Amino acid sequence: MAANLLETYACVPSTERGRGILISGDPKTNAIVYCNGRSVIIRYLDRPLEAVVYGEHAYQATVARFSPNGEWIASADVSGTVRIWGRHNEHVLKNEFRVLSGRIDDLQWSPDCQRIVVSGDGKGKSFVRAFMWDSGSNVGEFDGHSKRVLSCAFKPSRPFRIVTCGEDYLVNFYEGPPFKFKLSQREHSNFANCIRFSPDGSKFISVSSDKKGILYDGKTGEKIGELSSEDSHKGSVYAVSWSPDGKAVLTVSADKTAKVWEIGESGNGKVKKTLNSSASGIEGMLVGCLWQNDHLVTVSLGGIISMYSASDLEKAPVSFSGHMKSVAGLAVFSEGGQKVILSSSYDGVIVRWIQGIGYAGRLERKDNSQIKCFAVVEGQLTTFGFDNKVKRIRLLGDQCGDEEQIDIGTQPKDLNVAHNSPELALLSTDSGVVMLHGSKVLSTLNLGFAVTASAISPDGSEVIVGGQDGKLHIYSVNGNTLTEKSVLEKHRGAISVIRFSPDASMFASGDLNREAVVWDHTTREVKLKNMLYHTARINCLAWSPDSTMVATGSLDTSVIIYDVNKPASHRITVKGAHLGGVYGLAFNDDHTIVSSGEDACIRLWRLVQQ
The missing domain is CATH 2.130.10.10 (YVTN repeat-like/Quinoprotein amine dehydrogenase)
Known part of the structure; x- marks a missing residue:
């Protein structure tokens, strides 16, 4: 492949x-x-x-x-x-x-x-x-x-x-x-x-x-x-920027307007049309422009690119945007027969994309606080940000509906939502984990070791917590308490990411020492080993919907896709997927994977038989 x-x-x-x-x-x-x-x-x-x-x-x-x-x-x-x-x-x-x-x-x-x-x-x-x-x-x-x-x-x-x-x-x-x-x-x-x-x-x-x-x-x-x-x-x-015929210029300003000026033979200019920025506030200031053929292109401080028609200045502009900073959060879901991708960047911007169309708008939240991690399950967006708050937001198409927020009081490490019980969420912090049910804190547990990653099983019955020491601690969930069942030792570096397969038969973990491991959920035995093909730390991983493939993304800029039923040497490597490192991965379907990274870009890859 x-x-x-x-x-x-x-x-x-x-x-x-x-x-x-x-x-x-x-x-x-x-x-x-x-x-x-x-x-x-x-x-x-x-x-x-x-x-x-x-x-x-x-x-x-x-x-x-x-x-x-x-x-x-x-x-x-x-x-x-x-x-x-x-x-x-x-x-x-x-x-x-x-x-x-x-x-x-x-x-x-x-x-x-x-x-x-x-x-x-x-x-x-x-x-x-x-x-x-x-x-x-x-x-x-x-x-x-x-x-x-x-x-x-x-x-x-x-x-x-x-x-x-x-x-x-x-x-x-x-x-x-x-x-x-x-x-x-x-x-x-x-x-x-x-x-x-x-x-x-x-x-x-x-x-x-x-x-x-x-x-x-x-x-x-x-x-x-x-x-x-x-x-x-x-x-x-x-x-x-000048018009192609040299008879007009386009200017942009901090006053949030672009102006088209007619330049007379005498060398003086008169305003022909004023175009207003589509963004409000400081982000609506216009800072760049280009007149190319029939396109008038403007760029706002917030990164919104608008295209006007020079031959029809009354026509509404076509606007598109994207991320300006590193993209770490990715979520994929279906809506009205379309594949929707949500992505969040370091500066707190959440962008909505539609496969085959591209940019479909930004999610306007009540505040644009920086997001560390987020998840989308059954139309609900859950975010955990650097303001120490967890926010649960109902998605209404490209709009944000009702929002509930809880102050956890400490900085985030990881966030997981139980897919079959989406009211249940697991948050990990430096020293432990927090269990949520809706907007209510069920428990806050200090686990006695430095926590670096976590995962919750789809049914919410089991939790895996990874530590700075490279160990995986497995807990059963009993009401609002966690009971340790076993500790797995295989990694030689701090755990960076843990994720359950969709069918819950396996889970995968990655570490800062560039190794990934696929485990059998029932026996706790290693199912796929020797996954040591990255040259730098693993930042993220994702499972295919049918639980047959797992993908890892690394600081080395590569994405590697493994078939769990074949040896690790039977792998697909995408080199240079994202300049500066890969920080987000999600499968769109069994044959399409989405990646994001330090370069603020998002890419879709089709897995094909050769």
Whole structure:
């Protein structure tokens, strides 16, 4: 058997309050590219279930751009490194250069694909650098800035020019190559956040935290106009993008609006349409934008990507989102003939996905406290968070119904719900376990050893608790008390995860020493051994609905699927499933498995006979 990638539910761009983000596109293929953590994500605006993740940066990636011919991508990170790699052919690395001593904030290709300019933070006055893409040799000197340079742009027609803007409020104009400082414009009274040339190179525009947009002549760098103050933005303007014909621009702002401006021949701009963010509160601030073909793309601080039609601005936008942080919690269930996946990330965001469709909305909870673990059984969501509270929430489609919460008073380790008796839940903490019935605490037991994982049998009659010492302690449940029945010793590291098979005939355990074990529930004997194929700790495991397969996910980025009726050597290995490690696993059916991880992405894999 083999595991084939079926669908990818991509993460959204990393955002940061008070800073714009840069997304770029390839108009020929309707692709966009952006960064999240160490990942560079390629997505297609018309194919939401397709995504490509490039994860070769050693540090957090900040910006990525397609080359003008669409064949190459240049991506940069916080260490000042630029990697140039192939979009196809397994992302072959063309070159890697350390070009600045600090974070790179923007990057642009020359129209002939021969040169790249970057801007950002550096030592002394080294905030901008332009170089040949094949050799890394400098193609100019960039004086004139005294602080971090937030944005740069390459004139898309000859004679070549480069413009930059930054935290010193300046807009600088350079002639070349080799490029030399020509002039500075001091039109802004706050951070100049983004600068872009029109497609024909005749004009360029800068936008700023002073809420203004200034237009300049593309050949001389002289100011020719500005965006009208009538109906202008009421907050910092973070990004700007030109229409393909160069007659309009799209701007986004902290005031939660995007505006389409018509640019007249004189160089002044008037608002044509104001588009409001679909999110409320701080998360509704708009921090990134892109005008690509007929698509107007905006990105909010909360990671919601909205697509408007440039030819029909009255049309409601198509919005999609995902996770921004590591995804550890996964739950799968059927609803109305559809397979629904719920996923929770470290920042407390719970996203609803539908197999074959993708993003289907976020669950709006009363509070977005961080979640350590969660479970869904019979339409009820149970969460255990870092606020020490267990919450039991009735799910009503994509809405949250009534909520009950209990303060456990200590930090969570694990959460399990008895599938055949969903009112019964087992919570594990550092020193013991807590038994719940509905929203009532049945018992709080200090077990006398450091607890690291736990599981409850489907009928709620038995509990297994794993310890720091690598032992599995098996207890029978009698009312609100636990009676120890046996202790199993096989693991050589702290237990990280325990799960019963759906038919309760077996249970599986994994440890920090990279080993997994499948046990016979009745005899307590090892049923499948030598499961030592990961190269780092096991973070999660899941059973297939028919109890014939068990899958493990590891810090080594791999997922391994075992058939419990065959030797462990008869396994399926998915290498590089998630950059940074696999933290969540769930079977959708007997032949489909869902995985999630540090890269904030979710993937569906189809198990097929070879």
